Amino acid sequence: MTETRVFFNFDVTADSHTLAAYRQRGGYQALEKVLKGMQPIDVENEVKASGLRGRGGAGFPTGMKWSFVNKQSPVIYLCCNADEGEPGTFKDRWIFENTSHQLIEGMIIASYALKVRHSFIYIRGEFDLPYRRLMEALKEAKEAGLVGEKILGTEFSCDIIVHQGGGAYVCGEESSLLTSIEGFKGYPKNKPPFPAVKGLYQKPTVINNVETLATIPWILANGGATYAAIGTEKCSGTKLFGVSGHVNRPGLFEKPMGYSYKKLIYEDCGGILGGKELKAVIPGGSSTPVLLPSEIETLTMDAEAVQAAGSMLGSGGVIVIAEGTCMVRLLQVLSRFYAHESCGQCTPCREGSAWMNDIITRISRGKGVKGDLERLECITKGIMGNTVCALGDAASMPVNGFLKKFRHEFEYFIEHGRSMYDGRLEI
Amino acid sequence: MSCLEEKFDQLRSVYPAEMNSSLVLPLLHLMLKEKGHLTESDAVFIAQYLDVPPMQVKEALTWYTMLYRQPVGKHVIKICRNIGCSLMGAERLIEYLERKLGIKEGETTADGRFTLLAVECLASCGTAPAMQIDDTYHEQLNESKIDQILKELS
Numbered sequence A: 001m002t003e004t005r006v007f008f009n010f011d012v013t014a015d016s017h018t019l020a021a022y023r024q025r026g027g028y029q030a031l032e033k034v035l036k037g038m039q040p041i042d043v044e045n046e047v048k049a050s051g052l053r054g055r056g057g058a059g060f061p062t063g064m065k066w067s068f069v070n071k072q073s074p075v076i077y078l079c080c081n082a083d084e085g086e087p088g089t090f091k092d093r094w095i096f097e098n099t100s101h102q103l104i105e106g107m108i109i110a111s112y113a114l115k116v117r118h119s120f121i122y123i124r125g126e127f128d129l130p131y132r133r134l135m136e137a138l139k140e141a142k143e144a145g146l147v148g149e150k151i152l153g154t155e156f157s158c159d160i161i162v163h164q165g166g167g168a169y170v171c172g173e174e175s176s177l178l179t180s181i182e183g184f185k186g187y188p189k190n191k192p193p194f195p196a197v198k199g200l201y202q203k204p205t206v207i208n209n210v211e212t213l214a215t216i217p218w219i220l221a222n223g224g225a226t227y228a229a230i231g232t233e234k235c236s237g238t239k240l241f242g243v244s245g246h247v248n249r250p251g252l253f254e255k256p257m258g259y260s261y262k263k264l265i266y267e268d269c270g271g272i273l274g275g276k277e278l279k280a281v282i283p284g285g286s287s288t289p290v291l292l293p294s295e296i297e298t299l300t301m302d303a304e305a306v307q308a309a310g311s312m313l314g315s316g317g318v319i320v321i322a323e324g325t326c327m328v329r330l331l332q333v334l335s336r337f338y339a340h341e342s343c344g345q346c347t348p349c350r351e352g353s354a355w356m357n358d359i360i361t362r363i364s365r366g367k368g369v370k371g372d373l374e375r376l377e378c379i380t381k382g383i384m385g386n387t388v389c390a391l392g393d394a395a396s397m398p399v400n401g402f403l404k405k406f407r408h409e410f411e412y413f414i415e416h417g418r419s420m421y422d423g424r425l426e427i
Numbered sequence B: 001m002s003c004l005e006e007k008f009d010q011l012r013s014v015y016p017a018e019m020n021s022s023l024v025l026p027l028l029h030l031m032l033k034e035k036g037h038l039t040e041s042d043a044v045f046i047a048q049y050l051d052v053p054p055m056q057v058k059e060a061l062t063w064y065t066m067l068y069r070q071p072v073g074k075h076v077i078k079i080c081r082n083i084g085c086s087l088m089g090a091e092r093l094i095e096y097l098e099r100k101l102g103i104k105e106g107e108t109t110a111d112g113r114f115t116l117l118a119v120e121c122l123a124s125c126g127t128a129p130a131m132q133i134d135d136t137y138h139e140q141l142n143e144s145k146i147d148q149i150l151k152e153l154s
């Protein structure tokens, strides 16, 4: 049986990203079907039936998120989160580069279901080719009457406005993203109120990840139940997984939820670089707690299974680490990142992420002192659950994970003033 | 600055009129492209054009890392130092670039040709190590590939 593909269902060629090519593979048929034959509530119900859960990291059911919006509000906004900044994640970029129209179609369908007149794509500022491909596709779509006034000759009109970010990881957090679109520095906001109630310019707003929205056309074309039949019971469909680090063939893979981590690493990616032993796997982007080889032995790639193993499916960025890597120096790379990206709004995150980075950096330079590991754990306790947004937790979880699973390496570094593994990150 | 204001007006037409304030970041990006780096007076200029508080634009200017507030070289090299690239040799390549250009990360060459910045994840983890020069991504790097890329730059 060939596996269902929502994304990898065409060969990438020099013009596979164009409107003509997208149409040839059935593109915009779902939009036609929706606009000419379905009520907005039918669309929402189909998405609910599909069991689709957000692909941005938190895995919130998409249909339910849409149902929180009061459709009687005079103005409702949709924002596509394309800030793709979680280290280890590189899937949204692929969608822009290769099938921007799929996202555009998904956004127009979602906008119809949500009664949105203006929708936004917040795309990370560094993206160049993805941005250009998106703008080309939007131009084609507008000229073809697929975006803008009276789409496909119906009464439905919707514009898509592309907003480029300014190089801040925290702007991927949904409330920060909205503040950023409003023209301010990207400080996240306390919730509630949730964006579905008070979002962009205080109007009800839905924020969805690129992959989430680009899945919508498939669901409407093939039916929610068909989508729900793929994957596991609680985690339906396929997902894009990006594998990076010490594997022979890193890259992006589309797999049904519930696929095996081991198969992904050893079969799809051709095993560990240089035939080395596996040391650790970060299963869902840099913020998710690290797992040991024994923990991924039978682990499947779905939210429930990974959570039961003590980590998270997150954004689907699988980072593979081979035997011989210095985990102390690797954690320093992450702690430096979070300290750099803390927006500075809440004290526990601003000070705590900087203190953690100072301590881990000191250890990784052979200057660690007794009590440092306890100090780190104490700081993570002070941060977690005490901040405005989840970046504080994201900064703390890797520290706790590394200390729990590789404590001996940190103790060795502090005691001997040097790495157990020559400080190596590259294998 | 009339030519600049024309470009400003063009951008303004993209956003619904009630979203005037949303233009802060797009206008800062636009101005950065024109000028290379931005100063406080640029922020004030934008604030006046949009009729928003100057402090709002100044805060944005100092908060977003892509907005340079110091002169940069003709080419800006942003090399990723995050986890995916580190596992594939980013540290070695950063050192290589530092030696090759004779500057430290964060500095600009004396002839003003290159600024070298070590940055966070560029979403190139599957094609690491990666760097971005000006707008263009370069991936699966090694020393000789870097030599070649720099040689081809004007």
Ligand SMILES: Cc1cc2nc3c(=O)[nH]c(=O)nc-3n(C[C@H](O)[C@H](O)[C@H](O)COP(=O)(O)O)c2cc1C
Pocket (backbone or CB within 6 Å): A053, A054, A055, A056, A057, A058, A059, A060, A062, A081, A082, A083, A084, A085, A086, A169, A170, A171, A172, A173, A174, A175, A207, A208, A209, A210, A212, A213, A389, A390, A391, A394
């Ligand atoms: C610090 C931080 C960074 C985030 N970055 C992203 C991101 O780059 N892209 C994304 O889609 N979601 C990101 N999220 C998750 C969003 O807040 C939000 O949950 C998501 O965009 C919702 O879309 P979904 O329901 O389709 O997943 C981030 C969250 C946090 C706390």
Ligand code: SF4
Pocket (backbone or CB within 6 Å): A170, A187, A188, A341, A342, A343, A344, A345, A346, A347, A349, A350, A387, A388, A389, A390, A391, A392, A393
């Ligand atoms: S947790 Fe950190 S990033 Fe989030 S709002 Fe607070 S200081 Fe800013």
